[in-house]
Structures are given as C-alpha cells and as structure tokens.
Amino acid sequence: MPHGTLRYATIGAVAPGSGPAALLAALERLGEHVTELRLPLPVAGAEQARRLRREVADQLDDYVLPRLRRLDAPLLAVVGGPTGAGKSTLVNSLVGQRVSASGVLRPTTRSAVLAYHPGDNDWFEEKRVLPGLSRTTASSTDPTALQLVPSEGIPAGLAVLDAPDIDSVVTRNRELATQLLAAADMWLFVTTAARYADAVPCDFLREAVTRGTAVAVVLDRVTPEATEEVRGHLAAMLTENGLGEAPLFVVHETAAYDAMLPPDVIDPMRTWLYSIASDSALRAAVVRHTLDGAVRSLGARVFVLAAAADAQAEATVRLRREVDTAYDGALELVDVASGDGSLLRGEVLARWQEFVGTGELMRALESKVSRLRDRVTAAAKGKPQPGEPLAEALESGVEALVRSAADTAAEQAGAAWAGDPAGAQLLGGDDLRRSSSGLGDATASEIRDWQSGVVELVRNQGQGKRSTARYLAFGVNALGLMVMIVVFAHTGGLVGGEVAVAGGAAALSQKILEAVLGDQAVRSLAETARRDLHARVELLLEGERRRFTDRLEAVGVHDGSGAALRAAVQDVEDAR
Numbered sequence: 001m002p003h004g005t006l007r008y009a010t011i012g013a014v015a016p017g018s019g020p021a022a023l024l025a026a027l028e029r030l031g032e033h034v035t036e037l038r039l040p041l042p043v044a045g046a047e048q049a050r051r052l053r054r055e056v057a058d059q060l061d062d063y064v065l066p067r068l069r070r071l072d073a074p075l076l077a078v079v080g081g082p083t084g085a086g087k088s089t090l091v092n093s094l095v096g097q098r099v100s101a102s103g104v105l106r107p108t109t110r111s112a113v114l115a116y117h118p119g120d121n122d123w124f125e126e127k128r129v130l131p132g133l134s135r136t137t138a139s140s141t142d143p144t145a146l147q148l149v150p151s152e153g154i155p156a157g158l159a160v161l162d163a164p165d166i167d168s169v170v171t172r173n174r175e176l177a178t179q180l181l182a183a184a185d186m187w188l189f190v191t192t193a194a195r196y197a198d199a200v201p202c203d204f205l206r207e208a209v210t211r212g213t214a215v216a217v218v219l220d221r222v223t224p225e226a227t228e229e230v231r232g233h234l235a236a237m238l239t240e241n242g243l244g245e246a247p248l249f250v251v252h253e254t255a256a257y258d259a260m261l262p263p264d265v266i267d268p269m270r271t272w273l274y275s276i277a278s279d280s281a282l283r284a285a286v287v288r289h290t291l292d293g294a295v296r297s298l299g300a301r302v303f304v305l306a307a308a309a310d311a312q313a314e315a316t317v318r319l320r321r322e323v324d325t326a327y328d329g330a331l332e333l334v335d336v337a338s339g340d341g342s343l344l345r346g347e348v349l350a351r352w353q354e355f356v357g358t359g360e361l362m363r364a365l366e367s368k369v370s371r372l373r374d375r376v377t378a379a380a381k382g383k384p385q386p387g388e389p390l391a392e393a394l395e396s397g398v399e400a401l402v403r404s405a406a407d408t409a410a411e412q413a414g415a416a417w418a419g420d421p422a423g424a425q426l427l428g429g430d431d432l433r434r435s436s437s438g439l440g441d442a443t444a445s446e447i448r449d450w451q452s453g454v455v456e457l458v459r460n461q462g463q464g465k466r467s468t469a470r471y472l473a474f475g476v477n478a479l480g481l482m483v484m485i486v487v488f489a490h491t492g493g494l495v496g497g498e499v500a501v502a503g504g505a506a507a508l509s510q511k512i513l514e515a516v517l518g519d520q521a522v523r524s525l526a527e528t529a530r531r532d533l534h535a536r537v538e539l540l541l542e543g544e545r546r547r548f549t550d551r552l553e554a555v556g557v558h559d560g561s562g563a564a565l566r567a568a569v570q571d572v573e574d575a576r
Contacts, residue, residue, distance in 0.1 A: 020068060020071075022575040023068065023295070023572065023575040023576060024065070024068050024069065025575075026568070026571040026572045026574070026575040027060065027064060027065060027068065027295070027572055027575075028065065029568050029571065030060070030298070030302065030565075030568040030569065030571070030572055031057065031060040031061065031065065033561070033564050033565050033568045034053060034056050034057050034060065034302070034305065034565070035057055036561075037053055037305060037309060037561055037565070038312070038555065038556045038557055038558070038561070039053060039308055039309070039312055040312070040425075040555045040556070040557065041312050041315045041316070041421075041422040041425065041426075041555065041557065042421045042422055042425055043308075043311045043312060043314075043315050043421070043422060044311065045308060045311065046308065046311070046312070049304065049305060049308030052301060052304060052305060052308075053305055053308075055178065055179075055182060055301075056298065056301055056302060056305065058132070058179045058182060058183075059182040059183065059294060059298075060298075061131060061132065062129065062130050062131070062132065062179060062182065062183035063129075063182060063183040063184070063291075063294060064291065064294050064295060064298075066128050066129050066131075067185070067287065067291050068291065069128075070123075070128065071284065071287060071288070071291075073123050073128070073129070074116060074117075074120045074123055074156070074157050074158055074159045074277075075157060075158050075159070075185045075186065075276065075277055075283050075286060075287060076129065076159050076161060076183065076184055076185045076186070077158065077159070077160050077161070077184065077185065077186045077187075077188055077273065078161045078163050078180050078181055078183070078184035078186070078187055078188070079091050079160060079161065079162050079163060079188045079190060080163040080166055080177055080180065080181050080187060080188070080189055080190070080204070081165070081166060081189055081190035081191050081201065081218075082165060082166055082167045082191060082192075082195050082198065082200060082201055083165040083167055083168060084165075084192070085165075085190040085191055085192050085195065085220055086190055086192070086220045086221065086251070087162055087163070087165075087190045088100040088101060088113075088162055088259070089259055089260065089261060090188070090190055090218060090220075090261065090266075090269075091113070091115065091160055091162040092259050092260055093260045093261040093265075093266040093270075094153075094154075094160055094266065094269065094270055094273065095115045095149075095151050095153040095154055095160065096151075096153035097151060097153055098259050098260070099113060099115045099149040099151060099162075100113040100115075100149075100162040101139065111140045111141060111142050111143055111144075111145045111146070111147060111164075111176075112130070112133065112145075112146045112147065112161055112162065112163060112164070112176065112180055113147045113149060113161065113162040114146055114147065114148055114149065114159055114160075114161045114162075115149045115150075115151050115153075115154055115159065115160045115161075115162075116148075116149075116150060116151070116154055116158070116159035116160070117150070117151070117152070117154045117155060117156040117157070117158070118150040118151070118152065119156045120156055120157070120159065121148075121150055123159075124146075124148055124159065125148065129183065130146055130180070130183055132144075133145060133146035134146065135148055136148070137149075143164070143170075143172045143173060143176050155274050155277045155278060156277075157277045157278070157280075157283060158273070158274065158276075158277035160188075160273075161180060161184070163176070163177045163180040163181065164176050164177045164180075165177060166178070166181075166200055166201070166204055167198075167200045181204065181208075181213075182211070182294075184213065184290070185214065185286060185287050185290050185291075186213070186214040186215070186216065186276075186286055186290065187208055187213055187214070187215045187216070188216050188218060188273075189201070189204070189205060189208075189215055189216070189217050189218065190217075190218045190220055191217070191218070191219060191220065192219070192220050192221045192222075193219065193220075193221055193222040193223070193226060193230045193253075194221070196219060196230070196234050196237075197233075197234075197237065202237070202241070205217075205238070205241060205243060206241055206242075208243070209241060209242040209243060210297055211290075211293050211294055211297040212289065212290060212292060212293010212294065212296060212297060213290050213293060213294070214286050214289055214290050215243055215246045216246060216247040216248075216249070216272075216273075217234070217238065217243070217246055217247070217248045217249070218249045218251060218269065219231060219234055219248065219249065219250045219251065220251045221251065221252075221253045222250055222251065222252055222253060223252070223253050224252055224253075227250060227252070231248065231250050234248065235248055247272065249268065249269050249272075251265055252265070295572065295576060296576075298569065298572065299569050299572070299573065302565050302566075302568070302569045303565075303566065303569065305565055306561075306562040306563075306565040306566050306569075307562065309557075309561035309562035309565060310562040312557045312561075313557055313558070313559045313561065313562065315420075315422040315557075316422075316552050316555075316557045316559075317559075318420070318422075319416075319417060319420065319422060319423050319426070319548075319552060320549065320552055322412075322413055322416035322417065322420075322423075323413045323417075323545055323548040323549060324545075325412075326408075326409040326410070326412040326413040326416075327409045327413070327541050327542075327544065327545040329408075329409065329412075330405035330406055330408060330409035330541050330544075331405075331534075331537060331538055331541050333405045333408070334401055334402055334405050334537050334541075335534060335537075337401050337405075338398065338401065338487070338488060338533065338537075339487070339488065339530070341488065342401075342488075343394065343397045343398065343401065343488045344485070344488050347393045347396065347397070348390070348393045348394060348397055350393075351389045351390035351392075351393040352390060352485070354389060354390070355387055355389075355390045355478075355481065387477050387478055387481050390481055391451055391481060391484075394447070394451070394481075394484055394488075395444060395447045395448060395451070398443070398447045398533075399440060399443045399444050399447060402439070402443045402537055402540060402541075403435060403439055403440060403443065405541070406435035406439055406540075406541060406544050407434055407435050409435075409541070409544065409545075410432055410433050410434055410435050410544065410547075411433045411434075413432070413548055414427075414431065414432045414433030415433060417432075417548070418433075426548075426551040426552065426555070427551075432547055432548065435544055436543070436544060436547065439540065439543075439544065442540060442543070443540055446536040446537075446539070446540060447536075449536070450529075450532055450533055450536055451480070451484065453529075453532055454480045454483050454484055454487075454525075454529045454532075455476055455477055455480035457480075457483070457525055457528060457529065458476050458479045458480045458483060458517075458525065459476045461517055461521050461524075461525055462476065462479070462516075462517060479512075479513060479516060479517070482509035482510075482512055482513050483509075483513065483522075483525050483526060483529055484529070485509040486509050486510050486513065486522070486526045487526055487529050487530050487533065510522060513525075
C-alpha cells in the first residue's frame with residue numbers, strides 16, 4: 001500500500017451554473033493579455049519573465065481553459081521525473097504493453113507519448129488538450145509531436161502521458177517536460193533512491209504544491225536493505241514541503257522484464273490509479289482540486305509578469321525621454337538662434353550690403369535710419385535689387401543651423417541609448433549619432449518653401465498698395481526678404497560690430513516695411529513667418545527624432561500592459 005492517500009472530498013470545487021462561464025470568460029481574457037504581452041527589452045529580470053510568460057500561456061492553453069470547458073474529460077496523469085528514473089518502464093507497466101521506448105541511452109523519451117482507452121479517442125485526436133502539439137500515431141523523436149497510443153489496457157476516463165526528462169541535457173526536452181507537467185490533472189512523479197534529494201526533483205515537487213497539483217510519488221530502484229531509511233527520509237521531505245498526504249510508492253531494485261515491471265511491483269500502483277479513474281466522484285474531485293490550484297496560482301505569477309511589463313514600459317519611457325530631451329533642445333536652439341541675430345553675420349551681411357545697394361552701410365547706419373532709408377529708396381528706384389544671393393545666403397545659414405542642432409541632438413540621444421542595454425539593443429549596431437544624410441537637402445527645400453511663403457504673405461498683405469510709389473520702389477521679393485531679416489532680427493547672439501550691422505539691417509528693414517505696409521501689418525507678417533519657420537524646423541527635427549522613436553514603436557511595448565494584467569487577475573479572482 002502506498003504511504004499517504006488522496007483526500008480531495010472537501011476541496012472547493014468550481015461552482016456549477018453561471019460560475020464556470022464567468023470564470024472561463026475571465027480566464028480567456030487573461031490568456032489574451034498574457035499572449036499579447038511583449039517583453040523584448042533586456043531590462044533586469046526580462047529573460048526570467050519571458051520564460052514565465054510562456055509557462056503561464058502554455059498552462060492556460062494546455063490545461064486550464066480546456067479543462068474548465070470540459071470538466072468531464074478523462075483524467076490526465078503525467079509521468080515525469082529526472083533522467084533514468086524509469087518513467088517509460090513505469091508507463092509500459094501501467095498500460096500492460098510496450099507503448100513508450102525505454103533503454104539505457106539518454107534521453108530516451110524525446111516526444112510525449114499518450115496512452116488512453118480507445119473509447120476516449122475523440123478527447124485526444126482533436127486538439128482540446130495540448131493544442132500546440134501535433135498528433136501522430138507513429139513513434140517520434142519530434143518534441144513538437146504528441147504520439148497517441150490507444151490501448152485496452154487503460155480504463156476509460158484515464159490517460160497516462162510519458163514526459164521527457166525534467167533535467168534533460170536537451171533544452172527543448174526540459175521545456176516540454178515542464179509544459180506537460182503543467183497540463184496534468186495529476187503527477188506521477190518518478191525519482192530514484194540516488195536522485196530523490198537532488199535540487200531539480202525537489203524544485204518540481206515544490207512547484208506542484210504552489211500550483212495545487214495532485215501528486216503521487218514513485219521511489220524507484222531502492223535496494224531492500226535501504227528501503228526503510230530512504231522511504232522514511234523521502235516521506236519526511238514530502239511532509240516538510242507540503243506533500244505529506246501524497247501517495248508514495250516504493251519500487252525495489254529489480255530487473256525489468258521486456259521493459260515491464262513484475263506484476264507484484266506494478267499492481268499496487270495500477271490498482272490505486274485505476275480506482276481513481278473508475279470512481280467518477282473521486283476523479284472529478286482530483287480534477288477540480290488541480291484545476292482550482294492552477295487557477296489560484298495564476299495570480300502571483302501574473303503579478304510578476306505585470307511588474308516585468310512595467311519595467312519594459314519604464315525602459316521605453318526612459319529612452320523616449322532621452323530622445324525628446326535631445327530633440328526638444330535642438331528645436332529650442334534653432335528657435336533662439338534664428339531669432340537672436342546669429343544668422344545675420346558673415347555671408348548674410350555681405351549679401352545684405354549688396355541688397356541695399358550701398359558700400360557705405362557701416363557709416364550710414366551711424367546716422368539716422370530715416371536718412372539712410374531715403375538714400376536706399378532712391379537707389380532702389382534706379383536699379384533692380386540683387387536679392388537672390390541674399391535669399392541663398394539665408395537658406396544656407398538656416399540649413400547649417402538646423403544640421404548643427406540635429407547633429408548635437410543625434411549625438412546626445414545616440415550616446416544615451418548606446419549606454420543603456422535596452423537602447424543598445426534597439427540600435428542593433430547602427431550608429432545614429434549623426435543626423436541623417438538627407439537632412440541637408442530636406443532643410444534646403446523647406447527653407448526655399450518658407451521663403452516663397454513669406455513672399456506670398458507680403459503679396460497678399462500688399463493688396464491695394466501695389467500702385468504706391470514705395471511698393472513699386474522695392475517690389476514684393478525685396479519686401480519679402482526684408483520680412484525675413486526682421487524675423488532674424490534680435491541681436492543677442494552677436495558681439496562687437498556685428499551687433500551694430502545686424503541691428504541696423506533689421507531696423508532698416510522694419511522701417512521700410514512699416515513705411516510701405518504699416519506697423520501692424522509688419523508685426524503680423526513677422527509673427528506669421530516665425531511660426532511657419534518654427535513649424536517647418538519642427539517637422540524636420542521630428543523626422544530625425546523618428547529614427548529613434550520608430551524603433552521604440554516597433555518593439556510593441558505598451559504602457560498599460562501591467563495594469564491590464566492586474567485587472568485581468570482581479571476579474572479571475574472575482575469570478576472564482
């Protein structure tokens with residue numbers, strides 16, 4: 001007789017009526033959230049969380065949801081344990097025929113082997129249980145396959161599954177063993193006198209307690225003289241870990257005959273297991289016990305996933321903040337530099353002097369602006385103004401300013417990402433610490449469009465004034481260029497003589513514009529032109545910013561995933 005008995009008569013069952021439907025709906029929603037969860041970034045604990053996500057998703061898909069939908073399905077007993085424990089031999093002996101390969105080569109079991117009564121064929125041919133595994137009736141070494149073995153040696157209402165080794169040297173085999181044990185109504189956990197105290201078997205048994213799984217333990221290959229000592233020690237360990245009432249079967253060291261245990265060895269286990277299958281009330285109690293334990297265990301594990309989701313979201317927020325800080329700063333830099341007079345120097349000033357038609361600008365600006373205005377007006381009546389070089393100089397100046405700001409932002413954001421494991425992964429070896437190669441051409445195009453827009457604004461503003469002498473003296477293109485000079489008017493970025501020259505140029509432009517169009521019109525034109533320039537530069541820098549942010553969007557991390565998981569767990573608890 002085994003040590004311990006299964007006592008599940010008082011276990012809280014899933015309530016009949018509307019309860020299972022509400023619980024099923026809540027669990028399905030939870031499953032959707034778990035499946036959709038993305039954990040791509042290498043933050044602390046991410047790898048463990050990815051494994052946990054797979055485990056939770058697999059248990060929901062493989063066991064919890066199918067079992068809750070059909071509580072009357074056959075009891076699934078999964079035989080698991082460490083390498084060389086004799087699992088396949090035990091399965092063959094329970095069934096009464098050789099259904100699973102056994103031998104000395106390791107690993108022996110590479111794919112799952114499921115033995116069940118032929119009358120229960122419909123339950124397992126369709127993918128109601130373990131839907132992720134393909135079905136086959138032939139022996140297979142494919143870890144993604146489930147070998148179906150109908151056998152009259154198994155009573156109706158019971159299925160026995162031979163799982164790969166939990167400590168297999170093959171990673172996929174270990175993962176499959178874990179997945180299969182999570183899909184079980186009951187574990188038949190097989191270990192040996194030499195291995196029962198090893199860390200891996202003990203960890204799995206503790207996991208069974210955590211998940212509320214029904215467990216029976218088979219202690220294999222025990223020499224007769226060591227039986228009492230080893231059995232007593234294992235029983236004490238089971239009790240200490242919350243499995244004191246788990247049935248414990250002892251199999252003495254013996255030579256299996258044709259991959260089968262002798263009848264006197266296997267009969268107690270077979271009788272015990274088959275009696276559960278034949279007692280519908282006891283079978284249902286075992287199923288409900290394990291199902292309830294599995295559902296209860298989801299909460300703590302999903303909260304770990306929620307915390308991992310929060311960490312992913314925090315990483316994306318952190319990386320996005322670095323990018324936004326860099327490119328918001330670049331936009332501010334351009335705004336300031338394009339309004340503080342910094343652009344009114346060097347080539348722009350030289351072209352401005354040509355534009356106003358005098359080589360005595362420095363001396364003239366020392367006198368009253370009104371006298372110079374009259375002199376310029378007179379000169380303007382006599383010959384066309386060479387405005388194109390000035391427009392080109394302004395275009396080049398703004399282009400250089402935008403490129404410099406974009407390079408600074410790219411360096412700042414790229415360095416921050418490269419120094420962050422999550423950012424480095426998103427960069428994928430690409431160096432984004434320089435602005436894009438097409439930025440110069442794009443900026444030049446935008447500035448030309450902006451200049452055309454400013455001229456069009458002046459043209460529209462000058463309706464009704466086109467016949468005046470002053471309007472005719474300068475023309476719409478020249479007045480447009482003067483508006484641009486006013487936009488770049490302030491002199492906070494200049495020093496020495498440049499201040500006087502740039503300030504004088506802006507003041508002269510302003511006075512001429514006011515004389516032609518009126519002071520209110522000039523203020524409106526300048527403000528509209530400033531806003532348009534800001535919007536165009538913002539668009540250019542947004543394109544540069546997207547080189548980073550598009551990579552963040554591509555990983556699919558959502559800020560609300562953690563909260564959604566917690567809410568879904570609460571819905572499950574409410575439904576329970």
